[in-house]
Amino acid sequence: DGGITQSPKYLFRKEGQNVTLSCEQNLNHDAMYWYRQDPGQGLRLIYYSQIVNDFQKGDIAEGYSVSREKKESFPLTVTSAQKNPTAFYLCASRKVGTEAFFGQGTRLTVV
């Protein structure tokens, strides 16, 4: 089945650790996105990528990093520089001119 898969669903991080969230799509979409959602809030854009080997900062990129080495994959690393990483993270992909499709999200908690 075509779709977008995020893993893991739940992730616990100790303070000072880097963690990587996975996002894979088999929809042949060029554009991919990472969003952060805090309780009761909308989606804030962290990073996005329009093509392989290229990505741009979104509105809240500090403390995060990404790579886009393959069209299908857009992993997000939450670094120790992100002071308040506890949140729900959503990955999306889209073909230019169409709507975005979302993964089921990863809930990250700092312990």
Place this chain on the structure above:
Amino acid sequence: EDKVVQSPLSLVVHEGDTVTLNCSYEVTNFRSLLWYKQEKKAPTFLFMLTSSGIEKKSGRLSSILDKKELFSILNITATQTGDSAIYLCAGILNFGNEKLTFGTGTRLTIIP
């Protein structure tokens, strides 16, 4: 800076009421506006609007775009408890740039 603003932030109505959710945007070069419904995890797509004045409908939901006044509305008639969700508006706000910017969302609660 490109911006998408939604109002109200939250809304509580009784089942059967009609609601109107608002989305305005400040852009450099507008391309398209999208509406999503989020119940638990992944937002689900409702509408994509690119042309002004053309209403899109799906059952009890409808949406329209006003490119001159830079806003869109989402209407839900005869609301049901299953319509309770966060409704998100997003814009592709620049030509040649696929940045997809979301608003803060409207939390809609339907009381039986």
